[in-house]
Structures are given as C-alpha cells and as structure tokens.
Amino acid sequence: MVINQTEQKESMLKRSWWLILLIIAFLIAPLVMSKFYLTILCEALVMSLFALSFNLLFGYMGQLSFGQAAFYGLGGYVVAMLTTKLQFNFWLSLAAGAGGAGLVGLIVGYFCVRLRGIYFAVLTLAFGQLIFVIIFKWHDFTGGDDGIQGVFPPEYLRSIEAYYYLIFFVCAISAFILWRIVNSPFGQTLKAMRENPERTEFLGIHIARYQLIAFVIAAAFAGLAGAVWVPFYRSVAPSYLTWIKSGEPVMAAILGGPNIFFGPILGMFIMTFVHSYILGFTHFWPVIMGTIILIIIFLLPGGILEFAKVKITERREKANIAKGQT
Amino acid sequence: MSFDVLFNQFMSGIARASLLFLVASGLSLTFGVLRVLNFAHGSLYMLGAFVTYTIWKTLLIPVVGFYVATFLGALVMGGVGIIIEFFLLRRLYARGWPEQLLATYAIVLIITDIVKWGWGGEFLSIPRPKPFTGAVLLFGFPFPSYNFFIILLGLTVVIFLWWLIYKTRFGDIIRAAAHDREMVSALGIPIPWLFTWIFVLGSLIAGLSGAVTAPFGSIALGMDVEIIVECFAVVVIGGMGSLPGTLLGSLIVGQVYAFGIMFKPELALAFIFMVMAAVLIVRPWGIFGRPER
Numbered sequence: 001m002v003i004n005q006t007e008q009k010e011s012m013l014k015r016s017w018w019l020i021l022l023i024i025a026f027l028i029a030p031l032v033m034s035k036f037y038l039t040i041l042c043e044a045l046v047m048s049l050f051a052l053s054f055n056l057l058f059g060y061m062g063q064l065s066f067g068q069a070a071f072y073g074l075g076g077y078v079v080a081m082l083t084t085k086l087q088f089n090f091w092l093s094l095a096a097g098a099g100g101a102g103l104v105g106l107i108v109g110y111f112c113v114r115l116r117g118i119y120f121a122v123l124t125l126a127f128g129q130l131i132f133v134i135i136f137k138w139h140d141f142t143g144g145d146d147g148i149q150g151v152f153p154p155e156y157l158r159s160i161e162a163y164y165y166l167i168f169f170v171c172a173i174s175a176f177i178l179w180r181i182v183n184s185p186f187g188q189t190l191k192a193m194r195e196n197p198e199r200t201e202f203l204g205i206h207i208a209r210y211q212l213i214a215f216v217i218a219a220a221f222a223g224l225a226g227a228v229w230v231p232f233y234r235s236v237a238p239s240y241l242t243w244i245k246s247g248e249p250v251m252a253a254i255l256g257g258p259n260i261f262f263g264p265i266l267g268m269f270i271m272t273f274v275h276s277y278i279l280g281f282t283h284f285w286p287v288i289m290g291t292i293i294l295i296i297i298f299l300l301p302g303g304i305l306e307f308a309k310v311k312i313t314e315r316r317e318k319a320n321i322a323k324g325q326t
Numbered sequence: 327m328s329f330d331v332l333f334n335q336f337m338s339g340i341a342r343a344s345l346l347f348l349v350a351s352g353l354s355l356t357f358g359v360l361r362v363l364n365f366a367h368g369s370l371y372m373l374g375a376f377v378t379y380t381i382w383k384t385l386l387i388p389v390v391g392f393y394v395a396t397f398l399g400a401l402v403m404g405g406v407g408i409i410i411e412f413f414l415l416r417r418l419y420a421r422g423w424p425e426q427l428l429a430t431y432a433i434v435l436i437i438t439d440i441v442k443w444g445w446g447g448e449f450l451s452i453p454r455p456k457p458f459t460g461a462v463l464l465f466g467f468p469f470p471s472y473n474f475f476i477i478l479l480g481l482t483v484v485i486f487l488w489w490l491i492y493k494t495r496f497g498d499i500i501r502a503a504a505h506d507r508e509m510v511s512a513l514g515i516p517i518p519w520l521f522t523w524i525f526v527l528g529s530l531i532a533g534l535s536g537a538v539t540a541p542f543g544s545i546a547l548g549m550d551v552e553i554i555v556e557c558f559a560v561v562v563i564g565g566m567g568s569l570p571g572t573l574l575g576s577l578i579v580g581q582v583y584a585f586g587i588m589f590k591p592e593l594a595l596a597f598i599f600m601v602m603a604a605v606l607i608v609r610p611w612g613i614f615g616r617p618e619r
Contacts, residue, residue: 058424064424064427066427111603111606111607114606114610115606115610117423118363118423118427118566119562119566119610119611121363121424121427122363122558122561122562122566123562123606125555125558126555126558126559126562126599126602127599129551129555130595130596130599133595133596134593134596137592137593137595138592139592242551243551244435247431247435250428250431251428254424254425254428284439284442284443286435286436286438286439287435287436287438287439287440289432289435290431290432290433290434290435290436290439291432291436293428293429293431293432293435294414294429294432297418297421297425297428297429297432298417301421301425
C-alpha cells in the first residue's frame with residue numbers, strides 16, 4: 001500500500017509536467033499578449049474560478065445549483081460598496097467579499113441541502129433570484145439597476161498587467177485549495193454521498209451537514225471570483241446575479257466535463273474566448289450559447305475531457321492488446 | 327386600515343393568483359407526468375404573448391379580435407410545444423435530469439433571442455376587450471373589470487384540468503403514468519404519445535396565459551423570467567406535480583404579493599420567498615408534494 005502510494009506520487013509528477021508548462025505560460029502571458037487578449041484572459045480566469053466553485057457542488061456533491069451567480073454577484077457588490085462608500089482597505093474587501101458570500105451561502109444552504117436533485121436546482125434558483133431582486137429593487141442602498149461605478153483597485157494594481165497577476169494568483173491558489181478539498185477525505189465523502197446517499201448515511205455521516213459545508217465553500221469561492229473581478233471591470237451591476245449568469249458555469253461544466261477537475265476550466269476558457277469573438281459581429285449571444293448547449297448534450301455527453309479520456313483509454317487498451325499479441 | 331382597502335387588495339391578490347395558476351399549472355402538469363422541469367415554460371408564455379399580439383395586429387377583427395387572437399396564439403404555442411417535445415425532449419428521456427434541465431434552459435436562451443430579433447425591446451399591448459374595458463366599483467374603489475376575466479379564465483382552467491385529470495380515461499392514464507411509467511407502458515399505452523400530448527397541453531396553457539396578459543400592457547422582454555420565478559415559488563410551496571398544490575400555492579403567492587406590495591413594494595417578492603422558506607422548513611416537498619422516489 002505504502003509503495004503503491006509513492007509510486008502514485010511519482011507517476012503524478014510525471015503526469016503533471018503539462019501543469020507546470022501551463023503555469024509558466026500563464027506567467028509570461030502579459031509579456032507576449034496584447035492588452036485586448038489579456039483582458040479576455042483575465043475574464044476567463046475569474047470565470048474559471050466561478051465554474052470550479054459551482055462544480056464542487058455539481059461534479060463532486062452531485063447537486064446542480066442554478067443560483068451560483070447570486071454569490072458571485074454578492075462578492076462583487078461587497079467589494080464595490082466597501083471600497084467606494086467606506087474607502088475600505090482593498091485586500092480586506094476581497095476577503096469580505098468571499099466571507100459575505102459564504103455567510104449568505106450558509107443561510108441559503110441551510111434550506112437547500114434538505115432537498116435533492118431537481119428540487120435542489122429549483123430552490124437554489126429561487127433563492128438566487130430573491131437575492132437578485134433585493135439588490136435590483138433596493139435602489140437607495142445598492143444603486144438598483146444602475147449598479148455601482150468607479151470601483152478602483154489601489155494605485156499599484158491599476159495596470160492590466162499588474163491586475164492580471166493578482167487574478168492569476170488568486171485563481172491558482174483557490175484552484176489548488178479546491179483541488180486539495182476534493183481529494184481530501186471530505187471530498188471523498190461528498191463523492192460517496194453523490195453515488196449512494198442512503199449507504200453513506202448508514203455509515204454514520206450527517207449528509208446535510210457535509211452538504212452545507214460544501215455549499216458554503218462553493219459560495220465563498222464564487223464570492224471571491226466576483227470580488228476579484230469587479231475592481232478590474234471598475235463596476236458592478238445586478239445582471240451579475242441573474243440566472244443567465246448562473247447558467248454559464250453549468251454550461252462550462254457540461255462542456256468541459258463535470259467529472260474531471262479541470263473540465264469546467266476548459267469549458268469556461270472555450271466559452272469566454274468564443275463569446276468575445278462572437279461579440280465582434282453580433283449581439284445575439286444567447287441563441288449561440290443555447291445552440292452550443294444543445295450540441296454538447298446531443299453529441300458530447302460527459303463533456304470534451306470525458307470524451308478525450310474515453311478515446312485515450314480505448315487507444316491504450318488497443319495498444320496493450322497489440323503488445324500482448326506480439 | 328379599513329375593510330374596503332383590504333378587500334380591494336384581496337381581490338387583486340385573487341386576480342394575481344389566477345394568472346399565476348394559469349402559468350404554473352402547465353409547469354406542474356409537465357413535471358408531474360414527464361418528470362422534466364421545463365425552464366422554458368416562462369419563455370413559451372412570453373412567446374405566446376408576442377405571437378398573439380402579432381395575430382391580433384394582422385387580423386384586426388373588430389369586437390372579438392382579442393379572443394380570436396388569443397385562441398390562435400394558444401394553438402400556435404401548442405404547435406411550438408410539439409416541435410420542442412418531438413425534436414429535443416423525446417431524445418433526452420433516457421438521460422439524467424440535469425441534461426433535460428439544461429436542454430430546456432437552452433430553449434430559454436434561444437426563445438429570448440427570437441423574441442428580441444422578431445419584436446425588439448419595446449413594450450407592446452392590446453386594448454382591453456369588450457365587455458371588460460372599464461372598472462367596477464368595489465366598496466367605492468375602482469377595480470379593473472378585466473381582472474374578473476382573468477379570474478374567470480383561471481377558474482375555467484382549474485375546472486377543465488380537474489375534469490381532465492380526475493374524470494376522464496386520459497386522466498386515469500396521466501395519473502397512472504405519474505405514479506409508475508413502466509407499468510403503464512406494459513399495459514400497452516404508448517408513453518411517448520402521452521408525453522407529447524401532455525407537453526403540448528402545457529405549452530398551450532402557457533401560450534394562453536401569455537396571450538391574456540397582453541391587455542395589461544406588459545408584453546416585453548424579461549416577462550418570462552419575472553413570471554417563471556414566481557411560478558417556481560408556487561410549485562415549491564404547493565408541491566411539484568400536484569394540481570391542488572398548484573392551486574393553493576398560487577393563492578398563497580398571489581395574496582402575499584398583493585399585501586406585500588401594500589406594505590413595502592420593493593420587498594413584495596422577498597416576502598414570497600420568506601413564505602416559501604417557512605413552508606420548506608415544515609414540509610420540504612411542499613404542502614401537497616410527495617418525497618422524491
């Protein structure tokens with residue numbers, strides 16, 4: 001068993017060379033990329049973190065949240081209000097954005113984890129819309145449909161390049177933490193609950209409590225994504241909390257593959273770059289997004305990475321058979 | 327606060343509940359039998375309103391123009407329902423519910439853009455039809471008589487659905503299929519055929535309810551999300567897939583909305599969700615709902 005583990009670790013190092021290459025690529029990106037593409041890259045990174053937070057619930061816990069954008073938007077609003085109205089410290093505001101979203105996640109999650117499947121989806125959607133409506137209608141406090149403009153990061157983070165590095169480090173560290181979470185005993189328990197809730201309960205595991213913890217973690221990371229995005233975009237608006245926004249991580253997860261950790265990230269990168277390309281000649285983005293969803297559902301069940309994984313294993317098996325024959 | 331004000335508010339709550347029931351009943355019916363939660367139900371409602379407006383505008387029949395257009399608009403939406411069920415949903419029944427949900431979500435996005443492209447972003451309306459043009463005095467307060475039309479229509483649909491589900495052979499099949507799909511299929515009843523008709527019926531009711539909102543002067547982009555979220559509250563409170571539950575849920579949400587608006591307009595929707603949360607603490611599956619099997 002011990003030998004097996006060290007072996008696994010070695011093979012993991014061997015297999016993770018591409019991750020190191022990827023990190024280097026991200027670090028030198030500002031030196032070689034135009035400002036336009038760097039901006040899109042920033043958006044793709046932030047949205048990837050958002051998608052990862054969603055996939056903790058969907059891919060690992062097995063529950064589809066259709067209100068994740070509420071936490072993303074809340075994180076953004078907390079930062080916007082703290083920095084513009086109270087001139088609060090920027091770094092503390094980021095933390096407050098994640099914390100605030102996590103706190104609301106605790107309240108919303110308390111009700112949602114009582115339900116499963118489609119009921120969970122509807123309830124998260126309903127609560128997401130409730131938070132959206134409160135922010136949208138409470139004009140005196142949140143600015144209503146005007147949103148909040150003029151959210152600036154501190155002087156040394158004003159340039160796109162500097163802020164890109166902030167986004168990259170926040171997202172990379174968050175992704176690492178989430179990766180550790182899903183591979184910890186806690187993550188294994190989440191997966192067990194996904195596969196067979198009754199049996200897991202018989203093992204003495206309090207399902208609702210575990211799901212609530214996962215829900216709060218997901219809400220906090222979604223809030224962090226929103227919190228780090230808003231000062232870059234310089235403004236926040238209620239549209240950040242709509243169900244259209246909640247649908248984006250769902251789609252990214254389905255596109256990339258919800259059963260693989262990096263699936264939602266790949267999905268979000270594809271979506272963000274396709275989006276910015278399409279906006280060049282048409283404003284009818286939703287119809288294209290809808291068509292893409294239908295194409296994936298019908299042609300690529302399980303997502304791109306799952307499809308690739310199946311193909312690679314098939315090829316390996318074929319190769320093994322060929323080896324066995326000679 | 328005097329009785330007449332409260333009564334007036336109560337009556338507008340009933341009218342609101344009636345409209346909510348019209349939309350939510352189709353949603354609940356589809357879910358009860360197909361076990362597919364149709365996110366696009368609100369979009370069918372919105373599209374129904376726009377289609378009815380266009381039919382009304384092109385025909386311009388005097389006096390009964392609105393009723394004719396409403397009837398035709400509902401039929402058109404039934405046709406759209408056939409297309410959606412036959413080409414999309416039918417191919418997804420064997421898959422998990424997340425894919426079905428996502429497919430209906432894709433339809434939401436597509437219909438939104440179709441409406442944006444076809445009708446633009448302006449507010450449209452149809453004048454109130456005779457004999458519901460004026461207002462009736464209720465204890466000295468003017469109450470739009472068109473609201474009575476909505477209430478009457480809601481009652482008609484309640485009775486029609488009750489008759490259909492509990493008094494006909496088709497209704498027996500519907501209830502049996504909601505309970506045990508495989509058994510019904512084993513008895514020689516073609517399930518795909520049943521699903522198509524249920525979805526068409528749901529779409530038809532969605533189109534009808536969209537059409538009758540036209541005289542309120544509120545056909546616009548975004549009306550789909552506005553209504554669908556309240557409808558989700560209705561079915562979550564009442565219990566998804568239950569007709570009596572939908573009726574009770576509509577009445578609760580309608581009244582909470584009507585009195586919430588009087589109390590604090592900005593938070594009227596928030597009150598609805600507070601009631602929903604309260605119901606869920608006591609009964610997680612809704613008042614008339616069954617736990618998921």
